[in-house]
Amino acid sequence: MVLCPVIGKLLHKRVVLASASPRRQEILSNAGLRFEVVPSKFKEKLDKASFATPYGYAMETAKQKALEVASRMHQKDLRTPDMVIGADTIVTVGGLILEKPVDKQDAYRMLSRLSGKEHSVFTGVAIVHCSSKDRQLHTRVSEFYEETTVKFSELSEELLWEYIHSGEPMDKAGGYGIQALGGMLVESVHGDFLNVVGFPLNHFCKQLVELYYPPRPEDLRQPVQHDSIPAVDTFEDLSDVDGGGSEPAQRETGSCDEKAEAGVAGQATAEAECHRTRATLPPFPTRLLELLDGFKLSKALLTACKLKVFDWLKDEAPQKAADIASKVDASACGMERLLDVCAAMGLLEKTEQGYSNTETANLYLASDSEYSLHGFMLQNNDIIWNLFTHLEFAIREGRNQHHRVLGKKVDDLFQDAYYRSPETQLRFMQAMHGVAKLTARQVATAFDLSRFSSACDVGGCTGALARELAREYPGLQVTVFDLPDVVELAVHFQPAGPQAAQIHFAAGDFFRDPLPSAELYVLCRILHDWSDDKVHKLLSKVAESCKPGAGLLLVETLLDEKKREAQGSLIQSLNMLVQTEGRERSRGEYQCLLELHGFHQVQVVHLEGVLDAMLATRVAP
């Protein structure tokens, strides 16, 4: 539902949000605006001293962000966007402008400055209307700013550092996020809350009203109140007089209603007709078309990984498409299109000199990076992609599709499918290792596990989580329990280091063999692979191995109880259908399962990304 009809006017327009901020995207899509997201590459380095006011700086930065995107899209695309929205949020305290902290020390300096004081948050917004004539880009900019004052409580050193270590401050102006943990630091707020979060929605709507429904001449003769968004019926009145166009009114040249008043009766009738036609058109299905294109974007990313494009570009000077093409034995014309899509997705930078990796690509897509997801990408490209092509069968049959991909019966999911050859097994383990490394630290620190002296990571694969547990708890001995073939290869993933002495590998099948004894059992993304029967079997084995007081750390992605909201978890559950014998479950479902097997006092912590950690304690039977 679009509450603000002026937003409805933009439904047929190509609107672009020139921002990487997930908060801005959420605020605007919650308001019913349909838009594409193209993060701006404008470097936020304007000379602050040259601005008379902090909001002047924020508005200019917002404008430059939007103009950069407008001109990039105009050069690249055949279709120039109609409107580009840019925004910039800054915090000011004692005459200083605070932007995003560059590191933890910087965050510390910012937050200590804000402690116990009132400060201002300014968001500058630029709405750039674009048109193209004779291949030239024409822009008209409308800008505004909003100020909100926020008062912080006195912050103790301990609280400050705990907050900084949460990681939340790093991508936020002033080093805090009022909408999340940072809300705990705030004593009072005066003004628009969403302005602090990054986008002053209310002022934005008022601005659109001014642009699209300028006051009529007769209104100008009376005092006009523009400090409130007109109620819906007022909008309807207004839309009757603006000729129904979805272009913003051009004050310089006179708006449509002025022309109508000038007695151009025929034109008025034509415009009214045009208005009726437009009004009956359904909204342009931008989001739907984006969803449709989703698989093409995924495949472009996976193909670039498969061809090791990001390896060839890592730490190198920019290279031309033809150079990369010759290195990977590909056509220059095909490679150029692939690289352009990668650049549009924000994975590569494209300049006159050629293509180079973005930070994201260096960090996660190059195969030799510490936190590389290259193995996970290949697993998706070579295995999961093929399984998903049989999604229709998976839905009809209610089971995974390995038999269709492999052309034979699959009795044992791991032995017959994932580990059917040393090559597929290694790829699977590399995939799991990449994902586990990214999440292991959060899992290891989700709860205080210092009361346990031994842990068993059941199905712990390469030992990535065991390593983080050992690092976090130097007194903990961790056994990684997995299939013999896995244990054999796992040594290749274990770097030397002080934790090595705390980690042991034990080979066995967790459905058939006894589990190593431990005070804490860990099941990280294991239960979601299995049917309810097998989950019961495994949980009862774990319960039998536990003494009263022993712990069970369960890590899965939780569905919301009504299975409506957690899109990431819902898609994971579909993924489990296509790939495994299991499914994702809700917190309530896990709680029932755990209690049934004698585990109580269930605590849950949501981790960054889609995972959730649950810690439960075994009580005496």
Ligand SMILES: Cc1cn([C@H]2C[C@H](O)[C@@H](COP(=O)(O)OP(=O)(O)OP(=O)(O)O)O2)c(=O)[nH]c1=O
């Ligand atoms: C103060 C505060 C800021 N913020 C965020 C809003 C902005 O995203 C960010 C300020 O940085 P910006 O430079 O305004 O925006 P950005 O870098 O996130 O995105 P882009 O430049 O691509 O548009 O801080 C919060 O999320 N919560 C808060 O409480």
